[in-house]
Amino acid sequence: MTTKAKIELFSIQNKTTLDTSLRNYKGYVMPCEFKNYLDDIEQFEVREDDVWLTGFPKTGTTWLQEMVWLIENNLDYEGAKMDLNYRFPYLEFTPIIQYRLRSVPDEVCGSIPNSVRELANMEERRFIKTHLPWELLPLQIQNGSVKPKIIHIIRNPKDVCVSYHHHGKLFPGYRNTLEQDVNAFLSDTMPYTPFWSNILSYWTKQSHTNLLVMTYEQMKKNLPASIRKVANFLGKDLNTEQVAGLQRHLCFENMQRNKAVNFQPMIEAFKNMKLYKECPGSFMRKGIVGSHKDELSQDIIKIMNTWIAQNTLNTNLKFDEFFVNVTQRR
């Protein structure tokens, strides 16, 4: 890492400023396009039998979505062949994809349906994914007038940051280097940041009986126990054989191959449209705990450790307990 980048990381005065395509909403960075969805999300009619999956981008939301959907749908592996994005839609998908594809002319990708309205009009039982912090959720959830089950996932921010950078590269025209993305992540100038405000907005509400917080690291360490924990929260009983079957379905290698969850169809579509200059990599990238060690320099790790210590100081989120002492690789 260059000295200049180090200084930038350390200096609060020198924070990366928001790109013109991003804005601040209630203290959180989101694409400009999000302003057209903010009110509809706030007023969104929540249903008691919805299941909400929340989590900062790259914390393992897709993995947990697949688990939750299968548990709630009586392990319907045949039904799970349908793309996860249809089974478990992403609430703010439209403004995010518009932002991600901002360098691609509209006529290349065509019009993108309004994801918030589609979910609002959905007649069947809803499974809803969002990366939004608590403060940007529908008011009915925030004020507790409707209490759907909410499952939230968290992950070591060092791994999240690296994964977020690689995720960006899946979108045509992405030019940020890893250094720039680390800087943006720490300066709160990436969509859904500030990271700590976002995850603590859920972490501090664990007394809510309709909220369960999971960690990526625990899922890696003991997937069967995680399956049982989620099933228990959802009021479902799974026998040993069913847990073992689901564990197999959810293992990284199987999810990596599974076209219904691996986002490969989207990547192939971009490839076919010749939108990439170089190979973008894949969504199911490494799937391990501690992958940041392969890519972040010791200097950056030190800076991030300080940032983590500062931000967890007055919380009961014991970083080592949740993210570090769980080191099993796949």
Ligand code: A3P
């Ligand atoms: P990496 O980029 O570190 O590999 P999200 O779904 O929230 O976008 O998170 C994506 C991250 O979860 C990626 O992390 C991806 O590889 C990882 N992931 C997805 N499915 C997984 C699985 N079955 N086991 C382990 N990690 C998984």
